[in-house]
Amino acid sequence: MMSASLLVVILIHIYTVTAKLPEPQNVNVQGVNTRYILKWDWEWDQQPANKSIRFTVEYIPSYKYEMKGKKEWRMVCEKIPGTQCDFSEKVNYFGMFHLRLRAKSGRETSPWVIIEFCAEKDANLGPPSKVNVISKKGMLEVSIADPMASENKSMRELQKIYFMVVYWKNTSGAKNVSLIEDKNVAILMGLEPWTVYCVQVQSRSDYYEKKSLFSPMVCTQTTDDGHTPLWLIILIFFLTLALSFGGTLLCSFIVFQTYRVIKYTFFPFYQLPDNIQECLNEFTPMAQYAVLLSKDKEMELCCEKVNIVSEVTHEHSPISETALETDPVNHYRQNSGDSGVYSSEDGSGGVVGTGAPPETAGEE
Known part of the structure; x- marks a missing residue:
């Protein structure tokens, strides 16, 4: 009887020594998508003076937790001073797990707090990224x-x-x-x-x-509803028409001016003198080509006959036409075929040239 009482006292003493710290409160998992954080509350006013509190978190798959015998818990967070533990990389999204948490200060520890967690079921879905x-x-x-x-x-x-x-x-x-x-x-x-x-x-x-x-x-x-107003369609039409007409006029003006420049530059309305054109034609490619074709023939210098006519003033004698008509003898003599020279005065001692025989004069 004494031994049983002594054993109870010893167990109570051991419990009071090892379970002197209170257990963490409000233990829960805050999971979003695939990130899972175990959080809890701790009554800091109950913390003994000059003693530091550390927390330990362990996990085990649920199917192993249900098995009898010794359970092999795996460490997640060991002796951390804070009140949260990230175990995202330890568990699978579709698995079921048990987590346990306790506080410790020196040789004093709190009881374990155990919760069950399934990410697929318990983790929240996050908003669009x-x-x-x-x-x-x-x-x-x-x-x-x-x-x-x-x-x-x-x-x-x-x-x-x-x-x-x-x-x-x-x-x-x-x-x-x-x-x-x-x-x-x-x-x-x-x-x-x-x-x-x-x-x-x-x-x-x-x-x-x-x-x-x-x-x-x-x-x-929002912007407009995608339907263009009628007034805007009409305005665009007239603007397009005006721009097209103006563009056509501008192009026509440019073409006309270009035509005029080309025409007056290469085809002037005035003609050069013929002698200058002949000189220019001698140096044209076609003229040079013709000279090359005829290089085996004798080159001739072609000249044109030029008649120079000077203005002559004719002085008419005062002999009237009637006198010419009434003096047929003189006219005959003047136009005869004799080549002699006669004197109009008898016995003047003039020179008598060789002429027709004297008989002709006597016969007359």
Whole structure:
């Protein structure tokens, strides 16, 4: 009986020595996509003076935890001073695990706190990693980037997700409009032109009914509805017509001026003198070619006969036409074929030239 009482006292003493520290409170896992952090609260006012508190976190797969016998816990965080432990790289997304946590200060320890965790079920789904809104012809094109897991992978590789797009006019009292989209691009139609709309997107998964937080708000102004007004069509038509007519006139003017320059430069309206043209023609390529063809013949110098006529003033004698007609003898003598010279005065001692025989005169 004494031995049993002594054993109870010893056990109580051991328990009071080893379990003197309180256990951590509010132990939970905050997991988003594939990042998992174990967090807890600690009553710092209960911490003994001049004693430092350290925390230890261990894990084990759930199927091993259910097995009888000694359990092989694996260390995650050992003797850390903070109140959180990141074990993202230790567990698999589709696995089931048990985690345990305790506080320790010197030889004093707290009881273990054990929780169960499954990432696929308990981890939250994150919002889209990026949302971009572009205005196109009165519509808004929303580009949505998938939530990202570790190692820069999309969460679509781990579970099926879709998006809920919520948008509204950026005015007071405007109602929200939601749209479900399973692709990464959503088109918002039926919007008012030249109006500012704000957009937020939420990620969702139906397997465990997960809903993420909404992405940051993005606001963009719409443009026109894509239909050109009639007045703008008419204005564009007349502007095009005016530009076409003006361009045609300008081209015609340029062609005309170019034609005039070429014509007056190479085909002038005046003609050079013939003698200058002949001299120029002698030096033309065709003339030189003709000379080369006739180089085996004798070259002749061709000259033209030039008649020089001078103006002569004829002095007429005062003999009238009647006198010529009434003096046939003198006219006959003047035009006779005799070559002698006669004197008009008898016995004047003039020179008598050789002429016709005297008989002709007597016969007369």
